[in-house]
Amino acid sequence: MTQGASRLLAATSLRQLQIFAALARTGSYTRTAEALMITQPTVSMQVRKLEAAVGMPLVERVGRRLYLTEAGEALRRAAATVLEALEALDMEVSELRGLATGHLRVAVVTTAKYFVPHLLGDFCRRYPDIEVALKVTNRARILERMQANEDDLYIMARPPVSEEFRFRRCAGSEGVLIAPPDHPLAGARDIPLSRLATEPFVVREPGSGTRMLFDEIFSGAGLSPPLRMEIGSNEAIKQAVAGGLGLALLCRDALDPLVEGGPVELDVQGFPLPWQWHLGHPAGKRPSPAARAFLDFLHHAQD
Template structure:
């Protein structure tokens, strides 16, 4: 069959299709696009009729791409990237940095990234930044599927297809409420720390994986864990006396300064890691993404 039939494809159809791919849900895609779910479903159905192949299938209750859908997603992402690049290059000819920057940010980085984004936008007011906060597992999936221009993450997988640069220290500290029995104690052994209830993130969390690697390397395990859904809920749980936690220092700064939480001196802590900016090595950065990459990783001269 000739591929000329794809010339009847519209950018609107393509954007809707790519949003469904990203959200893995018709309803969430409709919410993201400010459309009704039937409108989103109709556009995808029209695209399937044009191509002559189903684009999505259900595996259990989960929406997944068919082989035709995977091919269209790759082509659609490439086309949108090229159009975005052309838009930015045309803006550069007018002496303006313009376009959209799409960032995937691990949840712990949400406490400092808005300041970095704001500084960049002050220098380039015509740039629109879209930041999506996710856990480590979601960030890895986003990288594999090349959903975003740049990804901010702590644990970068050993993969030669990825290019990354560390740009900021990430310290994981043990925290407790001020009246906890371990508060104010000198050096606390890791074994004693783990004897108290521990509040943890979901299994896809990078900070959870780092701390697990520490105690597992010493043949230890927590006596009791309670899994809570976010950094904020864990901090609230620690303040309420549900247990102890190991969290990024920057996520706790306000509570530590206000005296609602205290840090503990625990064997093996703090864990010092780095925040990295990551992108697929084979993907050419847009001018806006390259400018933001440089803003994060190259110290300003002053």
């Protein structure tokens, strides 16, 4: 090892490398702080310390965007090598011990938050030595996290069709149409889908799995119901529907049938629709012992 490398190694901490690797992935001080659950000033301070150790700027801002300098790109590659080696070492040590220990990072789309915590609760009771981190966000952000390899496993209803990822079915549910409890169609039987063509709808944001299903169902039937409001939250959609703002399509997992005055399910022809949850990870990613334990747990739970 050269004298310069020894000096740099002595002045650099593993945490700083983790922070810089996350910054390189996200391109944002704010999102790095959110991902690592630290403050933005902490991220900035650690990057400045790294720049002092390297002796060159590592990032530069052009307009509102953050870019790595040539030295920053070199450090990103080195940090990735170090962190991957340490992760591989942790996996090998866990395997040698023969114990299901370690950390499990699971990221799920917002609608999956209604059933995944129950699965994780059962899993944690079986494997109390595994620390679990659950990230809940929208589909667009999940795709970004997958590209950046930020988590061990991902759960979503509509995984991308790509050789870069491996997904398998892990649970099932149903898509249902809901209405205010005092809606004229509440309690009606065998409603034709065409009857809803003039009804206003409250919908999820474009790109979400729920919105993709909504668009497929109605455009496939040659219908274009009016969209009164786009909302990025299932909870807000339920409140909007209960308040009389329109109808909505949601996963049954998101419904609370026992809430008085809440939305009611409509009996529409062709509904409920099959809704399949999928679990996956990047194709080249070697699952950690904790991730393999969770995969085995789900496999046996489905038997």
